[in-house]
Each structure stands twice: as C-alpha cells, then as structure tokens.
Ligand SMILES: CC(=O)N[C@H]1[C@@H](OP(=O)(O)OP(=O)(O)OC[C@H]2O[C@@H](n3ccc(=O)[nH]c3=O)[C@H](O)[C@@H]2O)O[C@H](CO)[C@@H](O)[C@@H]1O
C-alpha cells in the first residue's frame with residue numbers, strides 16, 4: 001500500500017501547472033456516447049484513475065476508446081449496449097453520467113445504483129425526475145436503475161429542487177437528442193457545466209444559457225464527434241493556492257482561471273493572503289499571520305465543497321476562531337478526526353466545524369477519507385512538526401496527477417513510497433535524528 005511521507009517546514013516557491021479538470025472531463029467523455037457519427041477527440045485530459053474508469057465504462061458499452069498523451073479519442077458510432085455494471089459505478093459515482101446519453105441514443109439504459117459514499121448518501125432522484133419528465137419510464141430494482149422510452153425522449157420543462165451538477169449534466173445530454181425543446185430551471189452554474197455545453201454545441205447540439213440559472217436545449221436528430229480542450233482544474237488550482245499560502249510561500253499557479261476561483265480567492269484575501277493575476281495564471285503570496293474567517297459551502301459561484309477540507313487545513317493555521325458550514329453534502333467532515341490526530345483544535349457542531357487557531361500541527365499517520373481530504377492532510381503535513389504519513393492514496397489518485405511530485409518541485413520535502421521502502425526510510429530518519 002502506498003503512503004505519502006511529508007516532513008514539514010519548507011516554504012513553497014516556483015511555478016506549478018494545473019491539469020485539465022476532472023469534473024469537466026468525466027461528463028464530456030460520457031457525452032461522446034451521443035455521437036453516432038465521427039470520432040471525438042478530447043484534449044488536456046488528466047491521467048487520473050477516474051478517467052481510466054470512465055473509459056472502461058465506455059468500452060464496456062461498445063465504444064472504441066484510446067487514451068494517450070493527454071488525449072482521449074472515442075468512436076461511439078457502433079450500436080451501444082445499455083448497461084453500466086456495479087463494478088464501475090462503485091469505483092466512481094460519475095459513471096451514472098452515461099445514463100442520459102445512453103437513454104437518448106438507445107431509448108434504454110440500465111445503470112447500477114451508485115449507493116452511499118464517504119461524503120454522504122448522494123441520491124440521484126433529480127436526474128431521474130428529469131428523464132421521467134422527458135417521457136422515460138424509470139424503474140429501480142435488483143440494484144439497478146432502468147430507464148426506457150418508446151421512440152425518442154421529448155423536450156420538457158424541468159425544475160431541479162437543488163442545483164445538482166450531475167443532474168444538470170445528465171439532463172443536458174439526454175435533452176440534446178430529444179424531440180423538441182427542454183427548459184431546465186434552477187440548474188448548476190459551475191464552469192464544468194459551461195464546458196459540457198460548449199462540447200455539446202460543437203457536436204451539433206443547441207444548448208443555451210449554461211452558466212446561468214436556466215438552460216434551454218433544442219433537441220436535434222443527430223450529434224457528431226468533435227474536438228475539445230478541457231478547462232483547467234479549478235479545484236487542483238485552488239489546492240495549490242492553499243499549498244503556497246499554508247507554507248508562507250510564493251507560487252505561480254499556471255492555468256488557474258481567476259473567475260473560476262473567485263469565492264476561494266475572496267476568502268483567502270480576507271485571511272490576509274495576496275494574489276496577483278499574471279498572464280498565464282495566478283500568483284499567490286502568503287502573509288506571515290493569517291486571520292480566521294467563516295466559510296459556508298454553496299453551489300457555484302458560492303464556496304466549493306470540493307475546497308472545504310483544504311480550507312480547513314489552512315484555517316487551522318489562522319489566528320482566532322473560524323467556522324466552516326457544509327451545506328452541499330450531508331457528511332463531508334470525515335477528515336476532522338484525522339486533523340485531530342495531527343493536534344488540530346477542531347470540533348464538529350451539527351453541519352459546522354469550529355476551529356481555534358493557530359494550531360501547532362504535529363506529524364502523525366493519517367488516512368485519507370476522500371480525494372480532497374487526501375490533499376488537505378498532505379497540505380497540513382507541509383507545516384506540521386515531524387513526519388506525516390498519509391495512507392489510502394487511492395482517493396488522491398482519483399483527483400490529483402503527480403501531486404507529491406508537483407509539491408516536491410516547489411520545494412516540499414515529500415515522497416511517495418511503498419510500505420517496504422518505508423522501513424528503510426524510517427530507520428535512516430531515526431539515524432539522522434540521533435546523529
Ligand atoms: C464528478 C463531479 O462533477 N463531481 C462533483 C459534482 O458531484 P455531483 O454531481 O454528484 O453533485 P451534485 O451537485 O449532484 O450534488 C449536490 C447535492 O445534491 C444532492 N442531490 C444530487 C442529485 C440528486 O438527484 N439528488 C440530490 O439530493 C446530493 O446528495 C448532494 O447533497 O458536484 C459536487 C458539488 O459541487 C462536487 O462536490 C463533485 O466533485
């Protein structure tokens with residue numbers, strides 16, 4: 001089992017480049033299934049385990065998929081099969097995003113029920129409500145969701161009870177090949193929604209309003225393969241902004257888009273961190289003394305839940321009492337106990353956590369509970385006294401490409417090891433301490 005070993009105390013300096021966004025590339029790859037004609041070429045694709053998983057799902061569904069040098073090519077022109085089994089959906093919930101495309105292309109889709117996960121129960125009722133409004137019959141049983149329609153889906157007016165990212169994407173994909181016009185209200189406004197809309201439009205779809213609260217889709221008869229470059233990953237970028245701030249460093253995060261990160265930047269500025277927009281990214285210059293702030297996670301353009309645990313790491317270093325309230329997921333505080341193992345003064349109060357800082361963080365063995373918690377614990381390790389060992393790296397590999405290597409290139413004392421090599425390493429560290 002791999003571990004990341006961090007020895008705290010180094011300031012980060014230099015330049016780091018962000019990858020294409022995981023949360024944009026997964027729906028875009030799912031949308032390639034809509035093209036009954038021509039190949040789709042997706043560029044700036046990160047080498048993440050989630051990308052390999054969605055590619056496997058597409059192959060299972062009878063698409064030809066190649067992934068090389070940051071480019072995914074999909075030919076989905078053959079007849080598609082209808083089922084995405086549990087082995088894939090269990091690995092990655094975003095597998096449910098093939099449902100909209102399959103239903104629109106085949107008139108039939110069968111996808112394993114995703115089940116719960118580390119951050120909450122995550123139902124998909126809003127996705128299904130959308131499909132039903134478009135004329136699909138949806139049945140849930142034997143661990144599967146089955147949706148089918150006689151003929152083609154029909155355009156409909158759909159109001160989402162919550163601006164769900166996945167439901168907005170799944171319904172957008174399904175509506176693109178429906179007969180007539182679909183209007184979705186109270187939709188998610190995340191930059192990844194806009195990226196998907198741009199991709200669909202290049203395929204020949206007619207999607208308007210992405211990035212606002214209402215999306216209007218005029219269905220078309222056929223969609224074709226196209227080329228697309230995925231937007232930069234705002235969550236990876238935000239994680240590096242915090243890495244620089246927490247170590248009192250000075251780092252240029254290349255590829256970071258300021259408009260995608262405005263809530264995070266505003267909150268970090270309140271803490272005293274300085275940002276400069278440069279031609280190719282954002283420079284972050286940390287402050288010696290960080291101030292406590294309160295945060296509430298919200299759908300975009302509010303503060304992203306995917307930055308909540310990394311922000312917790314930073315707030316543990318700020319002077320005063322901070323509060324984080326999580327409103328998007330019901331159970332996204334599993335990392336709190338791990339921070340406490342590192343001496344974090346943090347406690348859960350209902351849907352909030354309260355932190356008293358600055359905490360003198362101590363190195364410890366901690367386990368990643370989800371992908372952002374993995375990154376957050378590593379960030380804490382960068383400033384903790386002694387050695388921090390982070391386990392359960394399968395989570396990290398879902399969302400970050402070469403995370404430890406990128407931090408090491410900025411000056412962090414960090415490495416990724418297998419259990420065997422750790423025995424030798426710990427012995428040499430003890431020898432160093434005794435010397
Ligand atoms: C692959 C991907 O893009 N993942 C992102 C996506 O997840 P995902 O698309 O799963 O997130 P949603 O926006 O759908 O979920 C947000 C909230 O709505 C609830 N909900 C959602 C759908 C539904 O039908 N019913 C329902 O109750 C969920 O349980 C959750 O509490 O957006 C989340 C919110 O920004 C991010 O944290 C994830 O990183």
Ligand SMILES: C=C(OP(=O)(O)O)C(=O)O
Nearest residue numbers: 023093094306371372399
């Ligand atoms: C929660 C996340 O992703 P997913 O929806 O794929 O689990 C995330 O990216 O932080």
